[in-house]
Amino acid sequence: MAGSRCSIMAFLALFFTLFSAGSSVAQVPLLMWSSDGLPPLASPAAGHITSKDQLTAYLTSAFGSGPHTVLLFLQDKLSKDDFTVFGGVFGNKQDSAFQNLEAALQSSSSSVTFPALEWSDSSAILSLLQEKLGASPLLVDADTLSHLSINTSASNLLLINLPYCTDLDKSCKEVLHDNDEIIGNVLSIMKDKNILYTAIYTGLKPSRVISETSMSNQPAGRSLLQAVVFDVKPPIMFNVSGNPCIMLWAQNLNISLSGAWIDLAAETPSMTGSLCNGSNSLLVLSYASGYTLSFAMSQRFYPVSARNWFTLDSVQLQANGLTASxxxxxxxxxxxxxxxxxxxxxxxxxxxxxxxNTNQNTSLWRLNFVDFQIQGFGLANGTDFSYASDCAGFFTPGIWMGLVTGLLLLLIFVYGLHMIMQLHTMDRFDDPKGPSISVPQSE
Structure with missing residues (x-):
């Protein structure tokens, strides 16, 4: 049973992943299953987004004739990522937040899935069901449903609202697990009442709105890989005779004079004056705004480590006729x-x-380089940095505090153990029944 549930959730995750091709249109998934039967649904093409008209056509065929009892589990927010992240597909099945939902999909006579349903407004799905069933929605919960008398001779639309991750005391997985328990309780009540039903699980709006690359301008056809272009600025690279010599990248190159911060990383610099050789490298970045940053590096051989090391010796800033070092x-x-x-x-x-301190202007300036990476020697190609040596130390302050505290407690323990081992018993004792011990005294 657990293997079947895991395979269903794995299928859902794979299904949602395959149909999550790029689009800027907001989407919500919709799961639909029935204890009575549903009309078949042709598998959509990869990247297809189900429109409202297509959903309307399917619901018309599903609820075209006869009364129907529909359970609408309407969550505040829902996206296909919720199934892949919290579904426990890649781990232990007990970690899944959708165990009851998986069991319901497996035990139902038929089910359909719309992994990418075009979302326009929060009331669209509720209005559509109300129109197709000709019934007003009735807000219920598990306790109310257990005491509710349902007239199966007419269509019923039972609405069960489910929250999302807005409670700071609970994680998203805990909230989704609680919602799954509610789904399980409601379905159990319907089974006890022996009522045929159709259940729908969807969201009022997407839980994750991610701007993705649209496929509308991409050529149609089959492809194994799709190139995705990210808006990441390239590193600053200085070449000598066509060969890369110095590379620098930073998210921000912030400089400040008397509290006013300027980010030079947003500008394109000129590298006139830069140079590099086997032992020294100088990267000069001249900006149109009038600022010049210079990075001086050198390398030397250290016999202790038997290898060459490079250092950033100095950074110099020139602006408005002032120089800070x-x-x-x-x-x-x-x-x-x-x-x-x-x-x-x-x-x-x-x-x-x-x-x-030898430069009087230096105290007026402040530098703040964010996500800073530089290499002045040993560049293998012009596209990537070599392996990075990070400035983060191995021993953090918390580790040092733990080590010092542990060492102090160990010393106290060793001292106490040493004191106990130094205790000795008397070699002679005074026996009250025998003669007392006398110590002769010499005059």
Missing amino acids: FIGRRNIYAPAEYSFHCQSVTSFRDILLVPN
Whole structure:
């Protein structure tokens, strides 16, 4: 039974993944199953988004004649990612948040799935069902449903509202698991009442709205891989005779004078004045706004490690006729064939760039480089950095506190054990029944 449930959830996850091709249209999934039977649904093409008209046509064929009892499980938010993330497909089956839903899909006489249903407004699905059934929705819960008398000679639309992850005290998986328990309880009540029903599980709106690349302008046909272009700026690269020599990338190159921050990473610099050779590299970035950043690096052989290491010796900033200089002091280093990476390189907090006090203008400037990576030697090609040596230390403050506390407790334990081992018993005792011990005294 558990294997069948897992295979159903794996099928749903694979189904949703295959039909999650790029689109900028907001979508919600819709699961539909019945204890009475549903008309067959042809499998849509990959990337197909079911429109409202297509759903209307299917519901017309499903509810075209005779009375029907419909259970609408309407969740505040729902997306296909909820099934792949919280469905327990890749782990233990007990980790799934949709166990009752999986069991219902397996035990139903028929079921259909709309992995990508075009979403326009929150009341669309409810209005559509109300129109097709000719019945007003009745808001119920498990307790109300157990005492409700259902007239099966007329169509019924029973609405069960389900929350999403808005409660800060519960995770999304816990909320979805609670919703799944509600679904299981409602279906059990319908089974006890021996009432044929059609159940629908969908959302008022998508839980994740992700802007994806539209396929409308892509050529039709079969392809194994689709190239997705991300808006990531390329690294700054200085070439010598067509060969890459220096590479630098940063999310932000923030500089500040008297509190006003400027991000130079948004501008395209000129690298006039840059140079590199076997032992020294200088990257000069001149911006149209009048700022110039210079990164001076050097490498040397260290006999202790038997390898070459490079260091960022200094960073120099020139603007408005002023020059500020910051020294790396070997805080920024890596093996010569590696690149150096650090999430934050600043001159004022967790300092890696120390202001050069010999320059009076330096104290007026602040530097803050975010997601900073640089390599001045050993570049193999012009597209990628080499393996990065990160500035994050192995021992964090929390680890040091734990080690010091553990060492202190160990010393106390060893001292106490040593004191206990030094205790000795008397070799002679005074016997009250025998003669007392006398110690002769000499005069």
